[in-house]
Structures are given as C-alpha cells and as structure tokens.
Amino acid sequence: MSRSEANRQARNAPFKAYWIHHLRTLIASLGMLSRHPLSSFMTTAVIAIALALPTTMYAALNNLSQVSIGWDNSAQISLFLRPEITEKQARALMAKLKLYDDIDSVKLIPKDLALREFQKTSGFGEALEQLGKNPLPHVIEVKPVIDQSRPDKINHLIKQLGQLKQVDLAQLDLQWVKRLYAMLEIAHKGIWMISILLGLAVLLVVGNTIRLDIQNRQEEIKVIKLIGATNAFIRRPFLYTGFWYGLSGGLLAWILSAFSVGLLADSVDRLALLYTSDFQLSGLSFAEAMTLIGFSCFLGLAGSWLAVSRQLNDIEPS
Amino acid sequence: MSRSEANRQARNAPFKAYWIHHLRTLIASLGMLSRHPLSSFMTTAVIAIALALPTTMYAALNNLSQVSIGWDNSAQISLFLRPEITEKQARALMAKLKLYDDIDSVKLIPKDLALREFQKTSGFGEALEQLGKNPLPHVIEVKPVIDQSRPDKINHLIKQLGQLKQVDLAQLDLQWVKRLYAMLEIAHKGIWMISILLGLAVLLVVGNTIRLDIQNRQEEIKVIKLIGATNAFIRRPFLYTGFWYGLSGGLLAWILSAFSVGLLADSVDRLALLYTSDFQLSGLSFAEAMTLIGFSCFLGLAGSWLAVSRQLNDIEPS
Amino acid sequence: MIRFDNVSKRYPGGHEALTNVSFHLPRGQMAYLTGHSGAGKSTLLKLIALIERPTRGNLLLDGVNLSQVSNHKVPYVRRNIGIIFQNHHLLYDRSVFDNVAMPLIIAGYQHREIGKRVRAALDQVGLLSKEKCEPITLSGGEQQRVGIARAIVHKPPLLLADEPTGNLDPELSRDIMQLFERFNQVGVTVLIASHDLDLIQQMGKPVISLSQGMLVHNDLQEVADVTL
Amino acid sequence: MIRFDNVSKRYPGGHEALTNVSFHLPRGQMAYLTGHSGAGKSTLLKLIALIERPTRGNLLLDGVNLSQVSNHKVPYVRRNIGIIFQNHHLLYDRSVFDNVAMPLIIAGYQHREIGKRVRAALDQVGLLSKEKCEPITLSGGEQQRVGIARAIVHKPPLLLADEPTGNLDPELSRDIMQLFERFNQVGVTVLIASHDLDLIQQMGKPVISLSQGMLVHNDLQEVADVTL
Numbered sequence A, B: 001m002s003r004s005e006a007n008r009q010a011r012n013a014p015f016k017a018y019w020i021h022h023l024r025t026l027i028a029s030l031g032m033l034s035r036h037p038l039s040s041f042m043t044t045a046v047i048a049i050a051l052a053l054p055t056t057m058y059a060a061l062n063n064l065s066q067v068s069i070g071w072d073n074s075a076q077i078s079l080f081l082r083p084e085i086t087e088k089q090a091r092a093l094m095a096k097l098k099l100y101d102d103i104d105s106v107k108l109i110p111k112d113l114a115l116r117e118f119q120k121t122s123g124f125g126e127a128l129e130q131l132g133k134n135p136l137p138h139v140i141e142v143k144p145v146i147d148q149s150r151p152d153k154i155n156h157l158i159k160q161l162g163q164l165k166q167v168d169l170a171q172l173d174l175q176w177v178k179r180l181y182a183m184l185e186i187a188h189k190g191i192w193m194i195s196i197l198l199g200l201a202v203l204l205v206v207g208n209t210i211r212l213d214i215q216n217r218q219e220e221i222k223v224i225k226l227i228g229a230t231n232a233f234i235r236r237p238f239l240y241t242g243f244w245y246g247l248s249g250g251l252l253a254w255i256l257s258a259f260s261v262g263l264l265a266d267s268v269d270r271l272a273l274l275y276t277s278d279f280q281l282s283g284l285s286f287a288e289a290m291t292l293i294g295f296s297c298f299l300g301l302a303g304s305w306l307a308v309s310r311q312l313n314d315i316e317p318s
Numbered sequence C, D: 001m002i003r004f005d006n007v008s009k010r011y012p013g014g015h016e017a018l019t020n021v022s023f024h025l026p027r028g029q030m031a032y033l034t035g036h037s038g039a040g041k042s043t044l045l046k047l048i049a050l051i052e053r054p055t056r057g058n059l060l061l062d063g064v065n066l067s068q069v070s071n072h073k074v075p076y077v078r079r080n081i082g083i084i085f086q087n088h089h090l091l092y093d094r095s096v097f098d099n100v101a102m103p104l105i106i107a108g109y110q111h112r113e114i115g116k117r118v119r120a121a122l123d124q125v126g127l128l129s130k131e132k133c134e135p136i137t138l139s140g141g142e143q144q145r146v147g148i149a150r151a152i153v154h155k156p157p158l159l160l161a162d163e164p165t166g167n168l169d170p171e172l173s174r175d176i177m178q179l180f181e182r183f184n185q186v187g188v189t190v191l192i193a194s195h196d197l198d199l200i201q202q203m204g205k206p207v208i209s210l211s212q213g214m215l216v217h218n219d220l221q222e223v224a225d226v227t228l
C-alpha cells in the first residue's frame, strides 16, 4: 500500500519534532491553566500555603537552634576557688580551662570585685561592711559548650571541674538548664509533630487537588485513549500541568515564608538584644529555596502521575 | 384538562413529603460518598488536617497562657526589710501585702532560715560562719500578678513596695521578666501569624476541595436544571455532601488534635514539675470540640453553596 | 400553545441560527420540524424550553411571553414541558429508574406514585427489564429511549423531541412515533424535530421546515385555517 | 482483514451481548452491520477496536489474534483504525481543528502536514468554515461530522463507523456514505453499523445482521465465495 508508506515517511519526521511536541505540550498546558485563572490560582494557593507552613516552621527551627545557643550563654558554671588561691593562681587555672574542649569561655571575678558587686546587688551592703576582711573567694565563671543532644555532658564537666584541687565548689544553675531542656524538648516535639501533620497535609492536599483537577478531565483522557494515544502521550500534558502547579506553588510558598519570617524578625531582634547575642533571624537561603521549589515541582509531578495512572487503569479493555 | 388536575393533586401531597424528600437527599448524598470511599476519604482527610492544625495550635495557645502563669511564678520581687524590723513586724507587713490586688502570694523567709540556706547554697559557708551575728535581714518574697498586656504594672508595684517604710530594698529579676515578655511576644506573634496562614489555608483547602468535587458533577447539575429543577432543589444534595464532608472532617480533626495534644502532654508534664506547677496540658473541652465541628460543618455548607451557585449561574439562559 | 413572532436568534459567536421565524402551533396539535443539519431545529426547540433566549421577536408559550419570564421562574415553565434532547443528557451516575423518576421527584410526587409512573413509562419504550441498569451500560438506542421515558413520565401538556429516533431502528422508530401520536390523541401538544422524512410522511402530520435559519415550509398555516 | 471466530461477549452485569458470532470481512471490502436497538452492533465494533475484549472465541485483525495484544500495545492497533463513535466522543475543551488533528498529533505528524490534512478532512464533511468553533457550539449533525472527519483524517486502513448518520438529514447521509465508498475504492476496509435500511439498500453493499447478539444474516459469505 503506497499510502501507508507515505504515512510512515511523514511520521518518521526528524527527531526534533519530538522535542517540539514536548515544548508545545508544555506551553499548551500553561495556556490551559491561564484560561481558568481563578481555579488555577486557587489550586496554586492551596499548594503554596500547604508548603509555606512547614517551610516557615523549618526556618523557625533553624533559627531556634541559634537562639538556644544564645540561651546556653545564660547557663554557666561558677567555680568557687579555695580561699587560699591567689589571683595569680586563679589566672593560671583560667588559662588551663580555656583549653578544655567542653568549655566555651571563662571569666575571672576577683574577690574584691565580687564583694563590691555583691554589696551593690544583694542589699547586704551594710552587713557586709561590718566584716573586717573579704569572706568571698575568687570565682571563675565558665561557659560550657552545650551539646543539646547530650545534657549529661555538662554534669560530667561540672564533676570534673569540682575535682580540680584549686576549686572549692563547682556550681551550675541546674534549675535553669533543666527548664531550658524541658522547653527545648517541647519545642522539638511540637515542631516534629506539626511537621509530620504538615507533611501529611502537603502530600494530601497537593495530591488530592491534582487528583480532583484531573478527575474533571476523565472524559478527555478516555477519548484520547480511544483514538490511539499511548499512556505516555496522555500523561504528558497532565504532568506538565502538575509541574506548573508545583512550580508556581513553590514560588508562592517561598514568598509567603519570606514574608512570615520578616514579620517575626522584629520581635526576635528584641529578644536577641536581651541575650546580648548578635543573632539575626534569617529566612531561607537560596539553596534552601531552590530545594523547596524543587520539592514542590516533584510533588506536582508525582501527584499528577498517580492521579492520571489511576484514571488510565480504569479504562483498560477487559 | 383533567389530567393536569390529577397531577396537581398528586403533587400537593402532604407537607410531610417535603421532609421525607429532605431526609432521602441527606441519606442519598451519604450513599454517594460511600460509593467512592477512597476519594471521599481523601477529601475528608484534607479538610480534617487543615482544621486540626489551627485547632492544635489553639489548644497550645490556650495552654501556653497557663504555662506562662507558671513562668510568672518564677518572676518574684524580693523585699529586703530594714535590719531593725522584727519577725513579728514582718508577719504584720505580710498580712497587709496579701490584700494588694497586684500581689498573688507572699512568703516570709526569716533571717535565720535565710542564713542557713545561704550558707548551704552559696558556697560561702565557712566565710559566713566567721560572722558573729546574722548580717541578713528578713526577706519577703512577693509573687506579683502578672498582667501580660501591661508589663509596666510590675514596675509600678516594685516602686510602691520600695517606698514602704519597713522595706530597705525591693528587687526584681527584671532581666528574666524582660526575656519572658520577649519570648511571649514572639510566641504570640508566631501563633497569630500561623493562625492567619492556617485560617486562610482552611478556607482555601475546604473551598477548593468542594469546588473541584462539584465541578466533577457540572454535567449532572446542567441536566437536572434542564428538566425543570429549581436552584434550591439542585443545591440540596450538594449542600448535604458539603455537610457530610464538614462533619466527618471536623470529627477527624478533633481526633487528630486530641492525639497531638496527647503526644505533647508528656514533655509538658515534666516542664510543669520543674516549675512546681500543677499545670496539666488539656485538649479541647467538649464545648470547644462542638464549636470546631460546627465550624467545620459551616465551612462545608458554605463551600458547597458557593461552588454550586457559581455553576448554576453559568447555565442560566441568555 | 406556541407562537413564534418574527423570532431571531444570534449566538454569541455572531452566527444567526434563526432569522425572522413566525408560526403558530395550536394547543393539542402535533407537528414535525425538519431541515438540513445546522438549519436551526435544535435552536428553535431550545428557545421554547428557555434554554436559550431569542435575540429579537416574541415567543408566546401558552399565552405567556417567554421574554418576560425571569430566570427564577424558568424551572416552573420547564416542568410543563417534556423535552427529549438530541444528545440524551442522561445522569450517568444513577440508575435508569432514577433517571426517569427525576421529573417526578422534582415536582414533588409521592414515593408510591413515582414507582408506578416510572414503570409505566419504561414499559412504553420497552425498557422495563433495564430499570436497574446504569445508563452507561445501555446501547445507544436504549439510552435514547430512557430519555424519551423521562420526557413523558410526568405527562406534560407539551412535548418537545429533538431527533428522538436518530439511534433507533426503523421498526422501533415507528413505535416511538406512534407513542407520541397516542399522547397527542389525549391532548398533548407535540413538536418533533426529525430527519426521517420517510417516517414523517407516513405519519401524515403537519411539517415545518427550516433552511439556514429561515422558515421555508409551514403546513401549520393550513391547519390554522382549518381550525379557524 | 477482520475474522470473528465463534466470538461471544458477556458484560460484567451478566448480559450476553454477542453469542457465537463468526464472519470474515476481507481486506478492502465494505460492509454494513444492522440489527435492532441493543442487538450488539456497537459491542461488535468495540471488540474490533479493543475497547472491549471477547469473553470467548477468537478475533483476528489483519492476521493478529487480538486476545494476544497486551494492553500496552492497544494504542498501536487503534492507530490503524478510524473509529466513528455512536456518541461522537469529542473533546469539548478544544476547537474543531484540534479535535480533528488529534490522531495526527498522536501519530507524530509534522505541523505543516497536520494543517493540510485536517482542512482536507473538514472539507470532505462540509465543515471547513467551522474549523475554529468549539464543538459545544455546533449542531448535533455538525458534531457528528467532526467525529467523521477525525476518523478519516489519518487515512487509516480500516474504518469502523457506529451509526454515523443518525443525526444527519437524508441528503447529507447519502453524501457521507458516498465518502465512505470513495475511501473503500482506494483500498480502505469499511464496516458501518447503521439503522438506515433504505440508505443501505441504495448503497448495494453486503450486509451483516445481528439479532439478540446472534448473527442472523450474512452477505459476506457470498462475497467470500466470490473472491475465493
């Protein structure tokens, strides 16, 4: 049959045609979305909000660990040295302590300074003045490096420091540390839990939205399949639609999350000042934003893949 | 025409028939949902998660104000009394302070007790023993009522207390209070922001889900309208569908949120212990749960109303 | 019953589907509407059922000027018309019985009454055995007959049929046309758009013909003269 | 080209739509398929296009046993068939042009080629002027003709038509049948399910008749005898 040969020739067009078809489909699917701006926007917004929540949460978590470093500065060990230790010996000890891995910084409070401060702040001014000699020892304030995952480490450090021969007593405001850890635990658990819920929500929302969107085009899928399209061909425009949803949803999520972080920044700055920390609330880094958008695109693609595949299976001949 | 009269008679059936029709539609719409269990469940789950997030957040917020009362207990004013004040006079002052509106509770630390404790905890044991007489004054610890909205009130109280003739010095760990307020501010701002995002998300997700669900039945709406159904008649099954979605979504949201609170409870209990507070993390009260479910049903109804109305307007004759 | 008075219909695209159509179909009369594909037959029927509104001219149904019927009142007009659509317009998510029962449910009939009438209608189109089927599992002609049963189930005073026998074999087509004739005999006004010129000739009823949206043949004038 | 060998088809509901059907349609032959509404005509065509699979028996298309074609390969079988569906099956969200172009796009034709072929096909069914319309704005007969244009646009070696003239006036019906005949003259195998017995008689081609799913008349046997 000469006609069928001619057909074949026209069909075996240069390989370029395949890519042109891809590009056409990509743009056509964008055109399809823009023809229903309201519903496209709603779907995009749902995806964006679903993504923005865990993203902001992640940024907050990221920042929290920095804040908690600030908090850790508040946790310090006071080494009360033996009364007989001179200031010079104290400074020598201080130099030695600085070399400890577990110790972040040390600060000497000479006994004279301590007395003056104590008089000023304790309200015992008069009473202490009656004392002939300074009853206070030199004190070294040690700021430990706090490893959040190993709260026992700090206890070990305290024990170690207490055993130094120059040291009379090593004391930690343990109450404060315990509270800190308890709070951190709640925060972590809470964020972990909310992240799971949100992760689930994102998957469900994106999946469901794309599923419903595609269900609306069930008839279309059926008809195209009936006139000889392969599954890959049918899937293509839907995958691109999913991709566009993912891309625009991811971008919008980035904007939303940056906006949220901006709103929080003010309050955090004030808190940081109180801890005399130079901590600054930061949004997503560029790499993180790219990851977000990439993930969003992936979700869009995966959601539409699943949704179309289900529809395609429903119309196989039996 | 006698036939048309007969028709009218059959049509003017007892009023009961109207309600039976309502009930039928209610049950029929439930049947419709149960015929597509997977997609119905997905839509329900999306609504539930969208609702569970702000609900859990609300429960957390509710609890936070209790926790912050716990925190407030840590903020206390120490009144160092003049050295000449006797324990009896101190007790008299205490009784007077108890009447202050701004004061939550007071506690006397007699000077002997204070010294013993100071010796024990300060590490100055030896030094203080050398003192012939107790240099410490009686101290009254005052726990102020903290009005979160008016941090200046506490300063006013301190000033007031400092001017009492029996009092040498009124001192507050202001740093701690400032930090507390800064943290509360962030928490509030964060929760407020997340609530807005989530509120938006709930509206969008529920609305969009029901919109897409109904768009799938555009053809059905058109056909029923063409054979003479009123808009109210067409809307009814969709409203019931929306209602069922809302009801099941709300119930599931309640369960999810109770589950989340349960997960958090452990950590919070530990924190509460540290503050020696008898605080207990509580989920939603029954009334709150009913409000949640009611709101969810309302959302379902409103979402389907809007979605159907848009479709109905599209098919008016022109 | 139906009076067209210089009615024109221009669709949004700019195409004029009907141009200055005037005719009168008296109450209790049965007539056929013919014309080539795209002549405007469906458009004419849609105007009567208020699915479209005329661009110009007046259309009176039962003495009521349809251009004065608000959107709100449209459903009540439609309930007095049985319409058979060219593309069936069935509800594919419910059974044949439920499809046929729909006009009765809309009109608020009682449950017992509904069952009786639906089965009677299905029996008349020969589909009593398919009562519980889903429309999607029916053949093309069976679907068309479900549409016919739905249009006649509530015994409307006016019956509009758009190509009701397009998917039916000649024998069944004749049966259906005779069914419409029986309806007409008990007083129902009937207007049927059809291509089946042979069958129309056999039925011996007045014919209106459209061509390019214009009325080119009208037997009803004579009918009117006779009835006057 | 098409060989049915004791083919039966029972639908999930339990209804046996075809019972022990055997016939052979040689390559390049044109034939009509008739039968009452619900006789099984559409089912028979659906089996050939692999829209349904037979319950029993063998069905050979171009020498290939269709029960051995995996779901994966089904699209490639369909591309060699032009199918006109009883209920049009158009894509209502794209233009007439895009609808007709679909088989060419699926087969990967080049852009220039597509435009030329689509316009040729639309011209053959008399719808060249409606190229840019949405299918929903077309009359019933125009929609049917779009379906016909889509089936012939890629010049398939086999053409299956299910009631292709149900919504067309007699004149247009004859034109369309003659169009199919012209296709047949250049070697295309054609099988048309139709109710229009008068028209079928005029065309003078072999007829297969079904009744209650059984083959009750088969002109093709004689054809086979003649060609042997």
Ligand SMILES: Nc1ncnc2c1ncn2[C@@H]1O[C@H](COP(=O)(O)OP(=O)(O)OP(=O)(O)O)[C@@H](O)[C@H]1O
Binding pocket: C011, C012, C013, C015, C016, C017, C035, C036, C037, C038, C039, C040, C041, C042, C043, C044, C086, D136, D137, D138, D139, D140, D141, D142, D167, D168
């Ligand atoms: N919604 C619409 N928008 C624009 N044009 C339309 C619309 N509906 C119909 N038309 C056009 O109006 C003309 C008349 O259409 P109509 O459906 O009335 O024809 P018909 O006589 O019923 O034809 P057929 O016998 O093929 O069903 C056709 O050319 C059609 O393309």
Ligand SMILES: Nc1ncnc2c1ncn2[C@@H]1O[C@H](COP(=O)(O)OP(=O)(O)OP(=O)(O)O)[C@@H](O)[C@H]1O
Binding pocket: C136, C137, C138, C139, C140, C141, C142, C167, D011, D012, D013, D015, D016, D017, D035, D036, D037, D038, D039, D040, D041, D042, D043, D044, D086
């Ligand atoms: N998917 C299906 N499931 C169950 N039964 C079906 C299905 N499709 C068709 N049938 C039944 O099979 C029988 C034959 O249907 P088919 O569509 O082949 O008839 P047909 O000859 O094309 O009739 P028509 O001329 O009315 O289109 C009918 O009784 C129909 O109810």
Ligand SMILES: [Mg+2]
Binding pocket: C041, C042, C043, C086, C162, D139, D140, D141
């Ligand atoms: Mg028409």
Ligand SMILES: [Mg+2]
Binding pocket: C139, C140, C141, D041, D042, D043, D086, D162
């Ligand atoms: Mg058929």
